[in-house]
Amino acid sequence: MSDPSPTPYPSLTEADVVTADALAFPGIRHGFFTRRGGVSTGLYAGLNTGIGSQDEPDAVAENRHRALAFLGSDAERLATPWQVHSAEAIAVTEPFAAGARPKVDAVVTATPGLAVGVVTADCGPVLFADPEARVIGAAHAGWRGATGGVLEATLDAMVSLGASRSGITAILGPTITQPNYEVGADMAERIGAAEPEAARFFAPGHASDKRQFDLPGYIVARLGRSGVAAGFVGACTYANEGHFYSYRRTTHRSEPDYGRQLSAIILES
Known part of the structure; x- marks a missing residue:
């Protein structure tokens, strides 16, 4: 594919993108x-x-x-x-140089005009915003990252830039949901042993050695315990091909x- 620009595909519309009213702050897209x-x-058919x-x-x-054009910006930003x-x-204060992307799972910024984002294909994409402090963030939260503390690390990084936890809103985007997320009972037991309150997010599976994990519920609960306003858009990646x-x-x-779908947020310049 030598020149993808002259295509019959239209620009993205509101119908092509999931947004959350809770993140609809002035000056933030x-x-x-x-x-x-x-x-x-x-x-990969579509917007991979x-x-x-x-x-x-x-x-x-x-x-x-x-x-990025939908967000009023450019992919280079x-x-x-x-x-x-x-x-x-x-x-971060600027885009990553080609071939030099850091091996991390969350990015925050207070730099206007710089979009931060993550890509997912079942894991939880979480977008964060403190509209008063004008600090934003994006985190990739699969079960390893979520149980390991990536959400709290994102909040700490935002606070280091001047945000306050009470001023942050965090919204989880399209993610695999409990009916479609079967995991091993041993995984559920390990998580429950380390974090007893997490047991409620595991339901019986289709076999005795399986469990159904409510990853969105778990993520939103951890965010809530961290003192931020949190929600889930309610869309399942597995169920809607x-x-x-x-x-x-x-x-x-x-x-x-x-393919992977992008979740991104930007402070307007």
């Missing part, structure tokens, strides 16, 4: 992007924004361009990290790769 409105084809996927790089670049399921968060990429759905089909 955000989007939990779906797979709709992009130029990728095949397994995953640099780490095996999709055509030009298609991924065009998809990122379209997403987007900072997304190399996600490794860690509990690490960093503060027309709107979302899903790592677990791809795994169940033995497909070789999968």
Whole structure:
């Protein structure tokens, strides 16, 4: 794909993007992007924004361009990290240099015009904003990151830039939900042993050695215990193939790769 720009695809519209009223602050724009409105084809059909996927790089670049245009910015002003399921968060003032993305799972900023974001395909994308302090953030929270403390690390990084926990709103975007998220009973037991209050987020599975994990409920509860206003957009990545990429759905089909959807937030200049 040598030149993805002259395509018949329209610009993204409000119908292509999930947004949350709770993050609709003056001077702040955000989007939990779906797979709709992009130029990728095949397994990646739609708005695949995953640099780490095996999709055509030009298609991924065009998809990122379209997403950032929706936010009133440009893809060159987007900072997304190399996600490794860690509990690490960093503060940034400029986009990452090509080939030098840090291996962390959350990014925060107080720099106007700089978008911060994460890509996901079942894990929880969380966008944060303190509209008074004008500090924003984005975190990738799968079960490892969420149980390991990535949400709290993101909040600490925001506070270091002048935010207050009581002033922060955190919204979880499209994520795999409990009916579709089967995990091993041993995992549930490990988490429950370390964090007894987490036991309520595991329901019986279809077999005695399986459990159904309510990852969105767990994430929102941890955010609430941290003293911030928190919510979930209520969309399941696994259940809605027309709107979302899903790592677990791809795994169940033995497909070789999968797309990723972007979630991003920006302080308007």
